[in-house]
Amino acid sequence: MMNDLKHLNANQLAAAQWDNGPLLVLAGPGSGKTMTLTARVARLIEQGRDESFRILCLTFTRKAAADMRERLLNSAPEAKDRVLLTTFHAFATDILRQHGSHFGLSPDFEILEESERLGMIKSVLETQAEALTKFISAEKALTAIDFLLRNVTPDSNVPELLKDAEAGRQLQTLFIRYKALLKQQNALDYGSILYFCEELLRERPRIGKQLRTVYRYVCVDEFQDTNIAQYRLLRALVPDRNANLFIVGDDDQVIYQWNGASPKRVTELSQHYDLNIIQLPENHRCPPEVVSLANALIVHNGERSPNKKPLLPMKTGSGDNPIDLLEFEDDRAEAEGIAERVSERLNQGVRPRDIVVLARATKLLERVQRALESRSVTSHVPRRKSQFESAPLRFVTSALKLALVRSDDDLASIVTKSLSDCVHQDSSEEDLAGFSAALNGDQLEALGALVLASPAVPKALQEAVAALVQGRYAEFIQSALDYFDAVEKASQDNGGEQYAEYATERAVWRSILREMGSDREAYAMPLGQFLQELALANKTPEAPSNAVRCLTIHSAKGLEFPHVYLIGMSEDQLPSFQSNRSGDDSREMQEERRSCFVAITRTIETLTMSYGRRYNGWPKLPSRFLFEMGLLERSEQRVAWG
Secondary structure (H helix, E strand, O other): OHHHHOOOHHHHHHHOOOOOEEEEEEEEEOHHHHHHHHHHHHHHHHHHOOOOOEEEEEEEEEEHHHHHHHHHHHHHHHHHHOEEEEHHHHHHHHHHHHHHHOOOOOOOOOEHHHHHHHHHHHHHHHHOOOOOOOOOOHHHHHHHHHHHHHHHOHHHHHHHHOHHHHHHHHHHHHHHHHHHHHOOOOOEEEHHHHHHHHHHHOOHHHHHHHHHHHHHEEEEHHHHHHHHHHHHHHHHHHHOOOOOEEEEEEEHOOOOHHHOOOOOOHHHHHHHOOOOEEEOEOOOOOHHHHHHHHHHHHOOHHHHHHOOOOOOOOOOOOOOOOOOEEEOOOOOHHHHHHHHHHHHHHOOOOOOOOEEEEEEEHHHHHHHHHHHHOOOOOEEEEOOOOOOOOOHHHHHHHHHEEEEEEOOHHHHHHHHHHHHHHOOOOOOHHHHHHHHHOOOOOHHHHHHHHHHHHOOOOOOHHHHHHHHHOOOOOHHHHHHHHHHHHHHOOOOOOHHHHOOOHHHHHHHHHHHHHHHHHHHHHHHHHOHHHHHHHHHHOOOOOOOOOOOEEEEEEHHOOOOOEEEEEEOEEEEOOHHHHHHOOOOOHHHHHHHHHHHHHHHHHHEEOOOOOOEEEEEEOOEEOHHHHOOOOOOOHHHOOOOOO
């Protein structure tokens, strides 16, 4: 721990040595905030060796929590049993698992996938069609419900949100009915986890008091990303003005306003807590020239913390200009030009994983990806996935869910279909229904009987399912995946179309188990808890190590790369068309500026920015942000920005 403290600068050390009371650490990009936070936690643990308190650290992604846990355990191994490093959603899920009975939830509640949520909404709209005439689709209804959950909207306030009084009343009816259905089915969705947990802590303050007895210190990383539900949950957990609350964030990096984040949340902190503030302006990541651009850009935003210090460059300049600005005729020429420069850099010996192409929109990245492919350069544009798609992992996850509920006809249908896809045999729902009827409706027992009676199901898979029927779910997972691994490895066509995504998703599965701690820790969980953790996990595959990553700015947040290419630096691209319509001083435009700030501060060595004079055939001006950063002269500006 002392070694950790020795490597901190004066501001980092002041934060790491903070003991009691609420503190906000305004940590700019590349300022070493994670190192500072873990150093403080390690110090508290070491100084409290003879005490029994625990520390709660909340962050926003499981990967961030896992990375921080690894770093902390390297410096303070004893922290394993003293610190809970987790996400808001995982922590709220744990509270509801312990105390959800107050709402009629049992600990093994299911976390619904998007298709299951849509099915629930459709059933409500169909059964109450005469009363709910204002909803044109289940998708739009679900979007409205997500908004209400995210903003912790009381039932009584729903009607006044819409100008159409009848539409407001119907939305209120649907919202109440949807929440009631969740509880009836012992199920939650992603948004309702925080909604119900906040309600639980607010209505039953003794639970919060109990948690505060266990967790003497509460830390929050990436605070700027909190939405209303997360902030309300935090307030219910630590309501006292002098709470031991350690907040790390940066209002210059708020880029999730669509999800309820707001730079004004820092102001709310000051209203609710006797807040002290320490700033970490030192940037240890970027070349001085990039830091200068970032400062020149972000100063144009009005919604910033008072007395916010500019970033301080801590790296020594190399002598070469690390910044390049490229102009192209149009978006196609831009994609080709960037691909050519990336290819040249790779030919100079730079590793693909050290290069990133950033854009505000995926469409531009896909164009660059095609241009890279034409040069035989492997690249990766992430495709976000919330559930597994390969037949083997669909079978494993749906069978596990069936083991929990045992009598769900829709789920049994999914299990049967995915099993048929895995073994290339038509095991019909009627076959399963026949076994189920003979077994008093127990669909899991019926599955066991079905696979035993199916000659196409190999013995290894039959034995795996038998283990599941007997309650040994960890053995089922390991045996089933061992079988599918062997099929995928032995088959020349990798098991056929149904196995197309299997190898990639299998790597994701392993990653999820690591985020849970280890295979042993994950499989030691009760089945209900394991499925809850699995449902909360991000299923999006990592980029291959031999691929140049092509990322949206939003997905690049928290990452850093030696060589950054930021494309689409034209009006209506970055900033977006919508923010242009809203005006230069709008909250939308300020968020676009913060997005640009986040993008350029991913840079470790070189930053290349580019813009085209035409996009999709329409003439466009260079981004106003290029002028604000001083990369283009105002005299070159052909029109005045509104």
